Amino acid sequence: MTLSRPIPKALLPHTVTLKNPRGNDTIFADEYDEITLHNVRVEQNEKVRTARTSETRTRGARMYFDCVNSSPENIEFKTEQLVLFYGDVYKIEAVKAVMAADKVHHYKIDLI
Numbered sequence: 001m002t003l004s005r006p007i008p009k010a011l012l013p014h015t016v017t018l019k020n021p022r023g024n025d026t027i028f029a030d031e032y033d034e035i036t037l038h039n040v041r042v043e044q045n046e047k048v049r050t051a052r053t054s055e056t057r058t059r060g061a062r063m064y065f066d067c068v069n070s071s072p073e074n075i076e077f078k079t080e081q082l083v084l085f086y087g088d089v090y091k092i093e094a095v096k097a098v099m100a101a102d103k104v105h106h107y108k109i110d111l112i
Helices: none
Strands: 014-021 032-050 055-066 082-085 088-100 103-111
Touching (some): 032 082, 055 082
Antiparallel strands (some): 014 032, 032 055, 082 088, 088 103
16 A cells, blocks of 8 residues: 655645636536635646747646645635635636545645
């Protein structure tokens, strides 16, 4: 049996706001419930695609949420949620649960 340790808090220095759309219409939501997430890691990135006549830049980020050291517990990540980080607003594009043995160790959340 492999024992895995949680991601150390020193590697989870950020605090973000998770915005959950209210109501049934999650695509065009105007109102959100906000939850503050502590001890997460956000790595911002920029992708550049060059074509013959143009250049396209896309900003994104990846967020890491540890199941032991990040809080609050029992958060469910969904693609219609928004993440606020240092004034930038990102939309959750994909959520991947990283397993350790038979339970989730942490989540990798791709943001656009």
